[in-house]
Amino acid sequence: MFNDFQEKDPDRCALWISESPPASVAGIFRIKWWLFPAVMAAVVFILILVLGVTNSKTSTRLWSAEEEVSILYDKIESLNASLQQAHESIKEIHQLKFRIQDNKDQISSVSAALQQLPLLDSLRKKVEALECSFKHIIQNASTSGPCCPLEWTLFGSDCYFFSKQLLPWNQSKTWCETKNAHLAILSSDKEWEFVTKNSIPLLYWVGLTDGRTGKWEWVNHTPYTIQRRRWVPGQPDAWTGHGMGPEDEDCAHLHQNGLLNDMHCSSSLRFICQKRGSHT
């Protein structure tokens, strides 16, 4: 029966054969021939993709690491600069310390010198007393009255110095003070007469001003009442047209005729110092 079926329906048999043909060795070989390179190409492609992605990730990581290294390098540079600056600051501090020490030594020296000032003043008075004794011996004087330094003139119990140097009023005042004296304070008529006899016909500052309070006073702050007969007529006039500054004329001087005039204190004139005579 089975054979009948094969014989009676050959087309059907052929169809069966074509639907399920037996795999031949050549066919299998052809399939493997193109399949293997394709698989290999796919593998290579995948490998390239994987390597590419991996490489990309590695590159990103390397770039990030480079960035971090660069930042770290900048920080190290900054730290080095800070350290250098700190080093310089330490050097300056050391130098400052030396200077402070040097100033301290100088201050100590000045302090020690200042402590010697009373001794120096005492020595100065002794020298003046000795000078006074010598003067008495030279003059064969029997009295032991007051004495004046060289170039100073004795009148009464005071010594007067008529300068040849010209200075502004304030500097004249200071000059007198360095000689333990003051600008002349004229009290009595005899004193006015003595001083003007020595001052005429030159101009000399005296110790009279209204610059401190607006009222005339002597340099020891003793109030002064204006006596017209002692002043040049029309003075003091507090003139402001001198062009020597905003102040008017606040300082008094003896004019050529021995009378007083107010003048701008910055004017340079001769000056008269006064101090007590020394005793033996």
Ligand SMILES: [Ca+2]
């Ligand atoms: Ca005047």
